[in-house]
Amino acid sequence: MNVYGEILFAENAVMGGVILYITALISEKLFGSRGYVFSGKGKIKIALGSVMCGAFSFVIFIPAVMELAAAAEAGFAFFVCFLVLGKNILWKKVIVFILVTYSMGGITMALLLITKNSGMYTMTGIYTGDMKAGMLALFTGISLFAAKKTVEAVSRRKFYREHVFDAVIHIENMVFDVKAFLDTGNSLKEPVRGLSVAVASDELWKRLETSGPVKLERICVIPYETVKSRGILEAVRIDYMMLNGRKCSRCAVAKGDGDFKVTDRMETGIECGLLLSRDMICSM
DSSP states (O other), X not given: OOOOHHHHHHHHHHHHHHHHHHHHHHHHHHHOOOSSSSSHHHHHHHHHHHHHHHHHGGGGGXXXXXXXXXXXXXXXXXXXXXXXXXXXXXXXXXXXXXXXXHHHHHHHHHHHHHHTOOOEEETTEEEOTTOOHHHHHHHHHHHHHHHHHHHHHHHHHHHHHHHEEEEEEEETTEEEEEEEEEOTTOOOBOTTTOOEEEEEOHXXXXXXXXXXXXXXXXXXXXXXXXXXXXXXXXXXXXXXXXXXXXXXXXXXEEEOSSOEEEXXXXXXXXXXXXXXXXXXXXXX
């Protein structure tokens, strides 16, 4: 089979750019390594990385390197991830890069077999041979779309698991079910007993007031201070709270201002009636 250098370079540059984009997307959405995919500088780095991937594919013409193809691939993965994606959580990025590379290579080979086109796949690059450019472009587009949707779905589930809780407030003989959100900026404390404080929405506070547990003997005040203001919140001491089935004691619920709608990394709105503090999660 004849291998044309310009086609080899172009195919691996495009595929390398796709792999780097997916790696950057996973790093940002799942590992919290921000600033690679959507910034102008990040896009330029990925474009330069794609050129490096295209150039690296030419090692198939160097027999001495091909004898150590696995080591060459691992070394290149570290090198390109470091230069393009940065040194933060580098080992995770390298693992993702290699896994995505093998996945894309396997799918490419399957596509070659299905379409009965000649081509090859090695650890250092792909060559699709007789495959039409339109078919390759369609495959690349579908891969990008599928990867983005999959990462978004996994990221959303991870966000919900870490930040959104099913809360059940127990006070006297009454229970109040509510969706709660972990507000990592909430460090409120009841100053006398040192109780952790969650902030209730208007709707939840009205439920507490109309049901009767907001009594004088349970009322306490919570001082707060933000960048723009300071003041006092009215609060009620509760018996305990269940968060996803786990008991959280020594808590109070303060009256908030308005109703809460928080957004995840995908900008999906979540209606919550209670903003939890970090101490509540740590004490479970």
